Amino acid sequence: MNTLLSPLPTWTFPFCPQPPDWFRDWDSIQNDFDWIQNLRGCQQDPIYHAEGDVLIHTRMVCEALISSPNWRQLPEKERSILFAAALLHDVAKPAFTKIEADGRISSKGHARQGARMVRQILSQFEPPVQFEIRETVVAIVKFGSLPIWLIDKPNPQQSVIKVSQVVRCDFLALLAEADVRGRQCSDRQELLDKIELFREFCQENNCLDSPRQFPSAHSRFIYFRKENGNPDYEAFDDTRCEVILMSGLPASGKDYWIQKNLPHLPVISLDALRKEMNVPPDETPGNVVTAAKKRAREYMNEGRSFVWNATNTTKQMRQQLINFFAAYQARVRIVYLEVPLEEILQRNRSRTVTVPEAVICKLAARLDIPDITEAHQVEWVVSDRA
Structure with a gap:
């Protein structure tokens, strides 16, 4: 579920080549985007990238993608x-080389870090990039190498099925193929064969x-x-019960959303516990979490649904809690709230604490x-209001 509080016209990337001539406006791309210029001079291993620096490689990847009939026939x-x-x-x-x-x-x-940088870059575009489009680009960047490394995964079947839940695997294959064709290396054909194997494997697994x-949703969870x-x-x-796990930056509106949508459920709030225990808002010592888990355990033992209200901004944070809830046979529902960072900071400044x-x-x-x-x-409850 994706709730956009302010619908926008469909966004397309600036200077994306269009039919019938598929013109590549590289001058405008390089002049408009600082992050493209940052790729210039970033060295690559000549065994895998004899074509030159990252900027040269990126341009070659884009050329390979644009030349692909499979890409051209897409909407x-x-x-x-x-x-x-x-x-x-x-x-x-450039930051990791x-x-x-x-x-x-x-x-x-x-x-992985590139995916986070992509989210930040696209969040600054005007007009705003829709959440669904932004997160699709993020996922392609994050998992773009899977077609090449699939056979090295401990469980290739689960790897492709898991990725398919967040991004189309044929998109990953298209980018991976362009990535390989946009480089000079001795093992190009071997890599292209791996990508084709990835396509066939995904097809066999219906993803x-x-x-x-x-x-069912529970079957997927298990x-x-x-x-x-x-x-x-x-x-x-x-x-036996449902735990609604809130996720979102401070001041993203979690308290308001809970009051509006789940007024009948008890809430375990880390902010409230910090206040009770005189703990600063940017700290979460072990005794706060212990107290919260004690209350959660009581609810789950009673088979009573409740809300766990905290930022939970990383997967690792959420996974620890989800493991805890699942051990008590709780059904887990995550509600993620997002508003632009500028609005988050403005709301935060107007808070008492x-x-x-x-x-x-x-x-x-x-x-x-x-x-x-x-x-x-x-x-995903997303507002594009700035």
């Missing part, structure tokens, strides 16, 4: 999404151009919590938006 919105992903797929390389002791050049971790379907589960297994739903702005910006930079693989149900 305009989808062409735009993939073009944006191609331009941005290595945006974090280093020369190893043996002289080789590496950029480990650039895809190439749509999410893999499950017998599947992603097991290492070697069967995606066709219909799990018995033994849940404020959170340091540096803390909010740090949380925003490390934000992992919840996806459907984490819980039984996920809702």
Whole structure:
């Protein structure tokens, strides 16, 4: 569920080539976007990237994508999404590139951080980029190398099925193919063969151009919590209550949303507990979490539904809580709230008790938006008001 409080016309990436001539306006792209210029001079390992620096590679990737018949036959919105992903797929390389002791050049971790940088970059566009489009570009950048590395995964089937829940796998294959064709390397054909194998594997698992379907939401939840589960297994739903796990930056409107939508449920609020225990708003010591979990345990033992209200901005934070709730046979529903960062900071300044702005910006930079693989149900309540 995605609730947009202010609908916008469909956004397309500036300068995305259009038929019939598919003109590439590289001068405008390089003049308009600082992050493109930052790629200039960033070295790459010549064994895998003999073509030159990251800027040269990025342009070659875009050229390869634009030349692809599979890309050209897509609707305009989808062409735009993939073009944006191609331009941005290595945006974090300058920050993550280093020369190893043996002289080789590496950029480990650039895809995951690159996805976060993409979210920040697209959040600053005018007109605003729709949440769904932005997060699709983010996911393509984050998982773009999966087609090449699939066979090295401990559980390839679960890897493709999991990714299919957040992004189309055929999009990943298109970008991966452009990435390979946009470089000079000795193993190009081997890499292209891996991408084709990825396509075939996704097709076999019914998740190439749509999410893999499950017998039920609970079956999906159980599947992603097991290492070697069967995606066709219909799990018995033994849940006894529902926990609504709130997620969102400070001042994103979680308290208001709860009051408006769930006034009948008890709320466990870390902010309220901090206030009770005289703890600063930017700190969460162990005794606060212990007290919150004690109350949650009492509710779950009674089979009583409740709301857990905290920022929960990273997947690791949420996973620890979801494991705790699931152990008590709770059904988990995540509600994520988002408003522009500028509005968040403005709201925070008007509060009686404020959170340091540096803390909010740090949380925003490390934000992992919840996806459907984490819980039984996920809702994204997004406002584009600035």
